[in-house]
Amino acid sequence: xxxxxxxxxxxxxxxxxxxxxxxxxxxxxxxxxxxxxxxxxxxxxxxxxxxxxxxxxxxxxxxxxxxxxxxxxxxxxxxxxxxxxxxxxxxxxxxxxxxxxxxxxxxxxxxxxxxxxxxxxxxxxxxxxxxxxxxxxxxxxxxxxxxxxxxxxxxxxxxxxxxxxxxxxxxxxx
Amino acid sequence: xxxxxxxxxxxxxxxxxxxxxxxxxxxxxxxxxxxxxxxxxxxxxxxxxxxxxxxxxxxxxxxxxxxxxxxxxxxxxxxxxxxxxxxxxxxxxxxxxxxxxxxxxxxxxxxxxxxxxxxxxxxxxxxxxxxxxxxxxxxxxxxxxxxxxxxxxxxxxxxxxxxxxxxxxxxxxxxxxxxxxxxxxxxxxxxxxxxxxxxxxxxxxxxxxxxxxxxxxxxxxxxxxxxxxxxxxxxxxxxxxxxxxxxxxxxxxxxxxxxxxxxxxxxxxxxxxxxxxxxxxxxxxxxxxxxxxxxxxxxxxxxxxxxxxxxxxxxxxxxxxxxxxxxxxxxxxxxxxxxxxxxxxxxxxxxxxxxxxxxxxxxxxxxxxxxxxxxxxxxxxxxxxxxxxxxxxxxxxxxxxxxxxxxxxxxxxxxxxxxxxxxxxxxxxxxxxxxxxxxxxxxxxxxxxxxxxxxxxxxxxxxxxxxxxxxxxxxxxxxxxxxxxxxxxxxxxxxxxxxxxxxxxxxxxxxxxxxxxxxxxxxxxxxxxxxxxxxxxxxxxxxxxxxxxxxxxxxxxxxxxxxxxxxxxxxxxxxxxxxxxxxxxxxxxxxxxxxxxxxxxxxxxxxxxxxxxxxxxxxxxxxxxxxxxxxxxxxxxxxxxxxxxxxxxxxxxxxxxxxxxxxxxxxxxxxxxxxxxxxxxxxxxxxxxxxxxxxxxxxxxxxxxxxxxxxxxxxxxxxxxxxxxxxxxxxxxxxxxxxxxxxxxxx
Numbered sequence: 001x002x003x004x005x006x007x008x009x010x011x012x013x014x015x016x017x018x019x020x021x022x023x024x025x026x027x028x029x030x031x032x033x034x035x036x037x038x039x040x041x042x043x044x045x046x047x048x049x050x051x052x053x054x055x056x057x058x059x060x061x062x063x064x065x066x067x068x069x070x071x072x073x074x075x076x077x078x079x080x081x082x083x084x085x086x087x088x089x090x091x092x093x094x095x096x097x098x099x100x101x102x103x104x105x106x107x108x109x110x111x112x113x114x115x116x117x118x119x120x121x122x123x124x125x126x127x128x129x130x131x132x133x134x135x136x137x138x139x140x141x142x143x144x145x146x147x148x149x150x151x152x153x154x155x156x157x158x159x160x161x162x163x164x165x166x167x168x169x170x171x172x173x174x
Numbered sequence: 175x176x177x178x179x180x181x182x183x184x185x186x187x188x189x190x191x192x193x194x195x196x197x198x199x200x201x202x203x204x205x206x207x208x209x210x211x212x213x214x215x216x217x218x219x220x221x222x223x224x225x226x227x228x229x230x231x232x233x234x235x236x237x238x239x240x241x242x243x244x245x246x247x248x249x250x251x252x253x254x255x256x257x258x259x260x261x262x263x264x265x266x267x268x269x270x271x272x273x274x275x276x277x278x279x280x281x282x283x284x285x286x287x288x289x290x291x292x293x294x295x296x297x298x299x300x301x302x303x304x305x306x307x308x309x310x311x312x313x314x315x316x317x318x319x320x321x322x323x324x325x326x327x328x329x330x331x332x333x334x335x336x337x338x339x340x341x342x343x344x345x346x347x348x349x350x351x352x353x354x355x356x357x358x359x360x361x362x363x364x365x366x367x368x369x370x371x372x373x374x375x376x377x378x379x380x381x382x383x384x385x386x387x388x389x390x391x392x393x394x395x396x397x398x399x400x401x402x403x404x405x406x407x408x409x410x411x412x413x414x415x416x417x418x419x420x421x422x423x424x425x426x427x428x429x430x431x432x433x434x435x436x437x438x439x440x441x442x443x444x445x446x447x448x449x450x451x452x453x454x455x456x457x458x459x460x461x462x463x464x465x466x467x468x469x470x471x472x473x474x475x476x477x478x479x480x481x482x483x484x485x486x487x488x489x490x491x492x493x494x495x496x497x498x499x500x501x502x503x504x505x506x507x508x509x510x511x512x513x514x515x516x517x518x519x520x521x522x523x524x525x526x527x528x529x530x531x532x533x534x535x536x537x538x539x540x541x542x543x544x545x546x547x548x549x550x551x552x553x554x555x556x557x558x559x560x561x562x563x564x565x566x567x568x569x570x571x572x573x574x575x576x577x578x579x580x581x582x583x584x585x586x587x588x589x590x591x592x593x594x595x596x597x598x599x600x601x602x603x604x605x606x607x608x609x610x611x612x613x614x615x616x617x618x619x620x621x622x623x624x625x626x627x628x629x630x631x632x633x634x635x636x637x638x639x640x641x642x643x644x645x646x647x648x649x650x651x652x653x654x655x656x657x658x659x660x661x662x663x664x665x666x667x668x669x670x671x672x673x674x675x676x677x678x679x680x681x682x683x684x685x686x687x688x689x690x691x692x693x694x695x696x697x698x699x700x701x702x703x704x705x706x707x708x709x710x711x712x713x714x715x716x717x718x719x720x721x722x723x724x725x726x727x728x729x730x731x732x733x734x735x736x737x738x739x740x741x742x743x744x745x746x747x748x749x750x751x752x753x754x755x756x757x758x759x760x761x762x763x764x765x766x767x768x769x770x771x772x773x774x775x776x777x778x779x780x781x782x783x784x785x786x787x788x789x790x791x792x793x794x795x796x797x798x799x800x801x802x803x804x805x806x807x808x809x810x811x812x813x814x815x816x817x818x819x820x821x822x823x824x825x826x827x828x829x830x831x832x833x834x835x836x837x838x839x840x841x842x843x844x845x846x847x848x849x850x851x852x853x854x855x856x857x858x859x860x861x862x863x864x865x866x867x868x869x870x871x872x873x874x875x876x877x878x879x880x881x882x883x884x885x886x887x888x889x890x891x892x893x894x895x896x897x898x899x900x901x902x903x904x905x906x907x908x909x910x911x912x913x914x915x916x917x918x919x920x921x
Contacts, residue, residue, distance in 0.1 A: 038197070042201070044360045044361075044362075047842075049443070052360055081196070083196070096195050100191075102195055103658075104409045104410040104656025105191075105199055106201065106410060132851065135850045138842065138847060138849065140816070140820070141812070142816050143812070143817075144848075144853045145855075146808075146812055146815065170808060
């Protein structure tokens with residue numbers, strides 16, 4: 001293949017079939033951002049160190065900077081753009097908003113997707129399960145606590161419980 | 175001190191939150207851009223931190239006619255990145271003073287071709303003797319700044335330290351060191367430059383749009399009408415996007431002007447970590463005179479900062495460091511002498527806390543060394559010495575803010591279970607198991623806003639416009655980088671005029687549209703600029719002819735009426751910073767009111783130390799602070815928890831490895847920041863003693879939480895193990911080498 005020739009693959013992206021042509025050396029991260037204009041997936045190091053580019057590949061979190069686009073033929077890819085159903089937010093997005101779990105927001109799409117995969121596998125994770133599952137995603141703003149709280153709130157709601165944020169989280173102890 | 179009711183918007187959600195949660199927020203590298211070139215930097219290579227550039231060789235395998243190449247001769251104006259001292263070139267001209275100094279800029283439409291081309295340029299440097307250890311005096315052939323390589327020398331004096339030390343019944347000495355820290359904002363530095371007609375437009379990740387504008391104006395010799403700087407949503411800053419973005423904006427601008435096309439520069443993580451600023455390394459010495467029951471009689475403090483190869487912001491980092499060096503205590507005799515010195519290291523710069531974390535680490539670790547020397551409870555030592563209203567700080571600033579520092583301390587002791595846990599740990603450790611437990615404390619303070627006369631000098635301006643549809647627009651240059659500016663300004667304006675939060679629009683930080691309300695730094699945004707928002711709302715109300723008590727419907731109706739009566743005109747409330755009465759600072763003598771207000775805090779850390787591996791785990795953390803007024807509980811807790819975790823990293827794991835004055839572990843694989851698995855429960859409590867000149871009574875918060883964790887954690891390790899650590903980061907390797915610790919506990 002000539003260096004400037006393009007590869008073409010078909011795969012399922014956020015529930016819809018897509019076909020895309022791209023330079024064959026490109027990573028999934030580059031294909032998503034540059035060839036499909038889905039910029040919700042961020043890059044933080046492009047070396048597999050920070051977790052910022054996490055997407056779900058066949059339901060499992062992967063670092064899209066370490067996955068070749070070519071490896072995605074026929075597979076299912078989910079990005080942050082695929083979390084909400086139309087205008088209805090995913091419970092994780094609602095819980096992150098209610099508890100302020102996104103600050104600068106740059107690592108947030110990756111945390112949402114990693115948490116989505118966790119809750120699919122384990123609807124009732126305890127705090128240690130959450131810490132373990134998210135330990136490959138770096139966040140420099142929040143100190144992680146609000147992210148755990150948001151995942152716990154979303155998990156409860158996904159289980160059908162009528163959970164609300166702790167009053168102290170919103171108004172403090174008075 | 176009891177907390178008042180929440181302000182009307184206390185549970186307002188982050189304004190840009192949905193965009194961030196759905197992937198719609200567009201950071202600089204996400205912006206749609208057609209027909210542009212990528213830009214990259216050719217830097218001076220290791221191993222020569224200092225020398226003359228004798229040759230620049232362009233590799234033969236590259237067709238250079240396809241590339242735009244810029245060097246220092248392409249600068250239309252002076253080759254200087256405008257800041258405190260005009261000593262740092264935009265691009266090296268003949269000499270280099272540190273490794274990774276920018277020498278050439280390249281642009282090309284294909285990023286991969288550009289990467290190969292950067293590697294195909296060889297910069298040859300004829301080496302000269304560098305200075306690499308800031309703690310050693312420079313030899314004469316190493317002098318590169320002034321007569322002695324001292325970038326800045328400052329001194330604070332109160333009382334008679336020499337006499338008080340000579341007469342003190344007890345004198346305790348100590349030396350403490352802190353390492354550099356890398357910001358690790360998750361979004362690396364990035365900038366786009368494009369000519370739009372005659373106007374050069376810069377879009378990028380930054381904290382201070384007007385700093386960038388001034389730097390462009392100066393080095394490009396271009397007047398403000400042909401320049402426009404727009405901040406894009408910024409993926410973390412922590413000070414790392416205070417002064418550095420001026421460099422990147424200039425680089426992108428030079429390439430765009432030469433190419434006649436838009437140029438985008440996005441650093442990869444390796445370049446960002448190796449070539450941009452970090453927290454200044456520091457050494458602090460204390461000599462403290464006390465009574466036998468622990469009352470401070472004299473504090474003699476010497477501060478030394480590694481400034482790196484250019485002045486950058488080192489003089490003001492030193493200034494803030496010195497002013498905080500004596501801690502939140504009263505002492506009649508204080509001498510604080512500080513220097514920032516030149517080295518041939520990649521320059522250090524602003525990082526959350528701005529010198530105060532370094533000096534407060536030393537002060538608070540030293541307090542525990544004193545307590546151990548006196549056989550005194552560390553909490554009691556602090557309670558005895560905490561400054562009371564009516565007493566003065568080292569600069570002679572009389573504290574009279576009504577805040578009860580002892581109550582802040584007591585609350586932290588209560589919430590952490592200090593007394594019970596100390597007893598339980600003593601019993602646990604007496605069993606001499608391989609794991610030991612300890613509790614450590616730090617009491618500290620942080621001044622909000624620019625130091626000394628800085629706010630007066632800035633003359634910040636801010637506007638609140640009244641829109642025809644009854645909404646208002648806040649126009650400021652203060653930016654959102656995750657800390658909550660958009661949300662807090664919304665609440666402050668909405669509360670002031672009795673409007674719903676969605677009736678408040680926050681203008682994009684675009685120098686063509688917003689006045690210069692100053693940089694987004696120094697914990698000043700809520701306290702100082704937020705107060706400007708309130709006053710501009712008041713000015714708007716005045717222009718509407720409304721009374722001071724007019725709110726809500728009457729404001730909305732008046733806005734619509736005004737615009738009906740004045741079609742196509744704009745209605746703008748505008749204010750300029752005014753110094754609160756009674757705040758006076760003398761820069762010549764370094765005496766007076768260093769800050770409009772201090773926030774006060776007491777933090778408690780609990781640790782477990784495994785004596786076999788020297789691994790330390792922080793197992794619990796309590797952070798109590800009086801910040802005047804909490805405007806948004808969620809955002810405030812986020813600031814504290816995030817700052818605490820950065821502090822855990824700085825204390826225990828974040829270590830820059832240096833070679834030839836450059837960071838060689840410039841990857842997240844071997845520069846380790848805390849992950850979700852390193853974080854203990856962090857319990858946050860606020861006390862509120864309103865500051866009358868801050869928005870809704872608020873004081874600064876952003877930097878405070880990075881000051882306390884490191885000393886609290888090291889004090890806890892000392893308590894757990896009996897060791898006496900004095901240096902951070904206290905990695906397991908370093909803990910292992912502490913003489914009185916390693917062998918004794920390895921039995």
